[in-house]
Amino acid sequence: MPIPFYVHEYKDKIDSIYRLVIVAAKRVNQIAKMERHAFGRKKKPTVVALEEFEQGKLSYRKNEKEDLTKI
Secondary structure (H helix, E strand, O other), X not given: OOOOOOHHHHOOOOOOHHHHHHHHHHHHHXXXXXXXXXXXXXXOHHHHHHHHHHOOOOOOOOXXXXXXXXX
């Protein structure tokens, strides 16, 4: 049975839950592309990406040009 993931548990690891969603989604796409030819996948890419983030294996960096105050 999959482990439930709760967004509020990640508040201390990332500045925004929306950034977490974007980072995880990009990783999910990478995993899905790699596993396209693999048979018998055990875990969904979403679960793998969130587990990697929780374990500190998944990181991100902000774009220097990114300024959310100009939206």
